[in-house]
Amino acid sequence: MSERLDCDVVVVGAGLAGLAAARALEASGMRAIVLEARDRVGGRVLNHDLGNGDVVELGGEWIGPGQLRINKIVAELGLETFPTYCEGENLLDLHGRVKRYTGEIPPLPVAALADLGQSQFRFDRLAKRVPVEAPWAADQAVRWDEETFATWVRRNTRTASARYFWEVFSEAVFAAEPQDFSLLYALAYTHAGGGVNSLIGVRNAAQQDRIVGGTQLIAQRLADPLGDGVRLSAPVRRIVQRTDGVKVEADGLEVDARRVIVSIPPVLAGRINYDPLLPARRDQLTQKMPAGSVIKINVIYAEPFWRAEGLSGQVAGDRSPIKFTFDNSPPSGSPGVLVCFLEGAQARIFGRLDAAERRRAVLGSLAGYFGRRAGKPVDYVEQDWSAEEYTRGCYGAHMAPGVMTQFGPVLREPIGRIHWAGTETAGVWSGYMDGALTSGERAAAEVLTAG
Ligand SMILES: Cc1cc2nc3c(=O)[nH]c(=O)nc-3n(C[C@H](O)[C@H](O)[C@H](O)COP(=O)(O)OP(=O)(O)OC[C@H]3O[C@@H](n4cnc5c(N)ncnc54)[C@H](O)[C@@H]3O)c2cc1C
Numbered sequence: 232m233s234e235r236l237d238c239d240v241v242v243v244g245a246g247l248a249g250l251a252a253a254r255a256l257e258a259s260g261m262r263a264i265v266l267e268a269r270d271r272v273g274g275r276v277l278n279h280d281l282g283n284g285d286v287v288e289l290g291g292e293w294i295g296p297g298q299l300r301i302n303k304i305v306a307e308l309g310l311e312t313f314p315t316y317c318e319g320e321n322l323l324d325l326h327g328r329v330k331r332y333t334g335e336i337p338p339l340p341v342a343a344l345a346d347l348g349q350s351q352f353r354f355d356r357l358a359k360r361v362p363v364e365a366p367w368a369a370d371q372a373v374r375w376d377e378e379t380f381a382t383w384v385r386r387n388t389r390t391a392s393a394r395y396f397w398e399v400f401s402e403a404v405f406a407a408e409p410q411d412f413s414l415l416y417a418l419a420y421t422h423a424g425g426g427v428n429s430l431i432g433v434r435n436a437a438q439q440d441r442i443v444g445g446t447q448l449i450a451q452r453l454a455d456p457l458g459d460g461v462r463l464s465a466p467v468r469r470i471v472q473r474t475d476g477v478k479v480e481a482d483g484l485e486v487d488a489r490r491v492i493v494s495i496p497p498v499l500a501g502r503i504n505y506d507p508l509l510p511a512r513r514d515q516l517t518q519k520m521p522a523g524s525v526i527k528i529n530v531i532y533a534e535p536f537w538r539a540e541g542l543s544g545q546v547a548g549d550r551s552p553i554k555f556t557f558d559n560s561p562p563s564g565s566p567g568v569l570v571c572f573l574e575g576a577q578a579r580i581f582g583r584l585d586a587a588e589r590r591r592a593v594l595g596s597l598a599g600y601f602g603r604r605a606g607k608p609v610d611y612v613e614q615d616w617s618a619e620e621y622t623r624g625c626y627g628a629h630m631a632p633g634v635m636t637q638f639g640p641v642l643r644e645p646i647g648r649i650h651w652a653g654t655e656t657a658g659v660w661s662g663y664m665d666g667a668l669t670s671g672e673r674a675a676a677e678v679l680t681a682g
Pocket residue numbers: 243244245246247248249266267268269272273274275276289290291292293294465466467468494495496499503525526527616621622625626627652653654655662663664665667
């Protein structure tokens with residue numbers, strides 16, 4: 232026998248989007264019930280306890296000054312930020328040659344720098360022409376949606392170094408390969424995040440700040456005031472829509488409400504049963520927005536030994552499989568933590584290995600960059616987000632050629648009493664925690680307007 236509840240609005244998913252939606256609804260006097268499949272809140276944000284009261288994040292982590300909504304909510308929730316450690320010199324380690332440098336510009340040969348600079352200038356200029364809330368309405372939308380990001384890179388670069396930069400950009404930002412998504416999607420996402428430097432940089436960019444106590448605290452503090460309005464271990468299986476309301480069926484629980492906000496990644500939204508069926512175009516959208524592939528790895532050392540060597544902990548290199556690292560130590564600087572990622576093709580290839588082999592490969596890369604000590608951590612924590620039942624890939628979703636122009640317009644369009652949230656539906660900072668929060672608030676506003 233299922234427990235039966237009723238409320239004004241059911242929210243599916245207690246990630247940042249769902250929790251922001253519920254918070255906004257409750258603030259306007261509506262009773263919301265959040266149904267969460269996992270036994271915890273946060274979804275793609277997840278803390279890992281280092282055992283000394285400090286944490287590292289296994290999912291979403293950094294925030295930047297351009298992410299206005301999350302900065303405001305972090306302050307409202309009484310949380311504090313601290314800067315990502317980036318003192319000292321970075322390493323560029325390409326083709327077996329190691330160079331130390333400071334600042335944003337890597338010490339590449341002049342021809343490569345010029346090539347990279349002109350291609351980035353062109354790409355950023357095109358990105359600004361894409362309206363973030365409606366990329367399908369860009370003046371050249373159809374043309375830009377016909378080709379992949381990979382073909383654009385090939386046509387707009389001449390040097391191997393510039394091509395390698397765009398490959399790493401694609402993996403680091405989209406967790407996908409340049410051939411996986413359309414140029415239009417790449418432009419829209421880049422514009423939504425303030426441009427290439429804003430997406431990949433630390434100071435004045437998306438990786439500038441971290442949250443004291445970890446980002447999962449944002450989710451927990453959003454959830455706390457909702458009390459038993461957040462129901463855990465309640466995966467939603469079916470949504471029945473009638474003229475006067477909805478019935479949302481989860482394991483062991485049925486909730487009647489006026490409306491529902493589905494705030495889960497598109498692929499997972501497509502795995503819920505809908506009665507009546509979703510319109511074909513909406514269902515096909517969920518079939519055509521695959522998630523990227525990421526394994527995030529925190530490698531823990533007794534101390535951040537690279538700092539004593541004058542290094543920031545930031546590497547860009549080609550010692551497979553790790554292509555970049557950051558210093559991810561807690562604010563106290565102890566223990567020392569390097570964070571790195573297997574993304575896109577690397578996540579798919581190395582995700583198939585057993586854990587010990589993968590660890591050996593990752594530590595081999597780190598030892599190549601930072602010396603033998605990097606190969607001997609005191610702890611090693613990894614999270615494969617593609618293997619997670621209620622995520623199935625990260626950081627967010629992407630679109631192959633043709634999808635944005637043909638299916639993009641239905642991304643946020645409500646289907647009767649069903650509304651859509653989740654970072655993938657955001658215009659600004661889509662794919663990021665900031666986009667998740669604004670998407671939830673936007674969906675709540677839709678519901679409040681619809682009544
Ligand atoms: C490794 C990694 C690193 C990242 N780094 C950053 C970063 O540094 N900065 C940044 O801003 N962003 C980062 N992100 C992205 C960021 O974490 C996400 O954009 C954001 O957390 C998404 O929130 P959401 O609420 O839209 O979705 P989710 O967090 O996916 O929330 C959806 C929720 O719905 C639940 N759910 C799924 N199916 C069902 C169902 N059928 N019934 C009920 N519940 C269901 C899930 O369990 C989940 O809790 C990163 C993500 C990953 C994985």
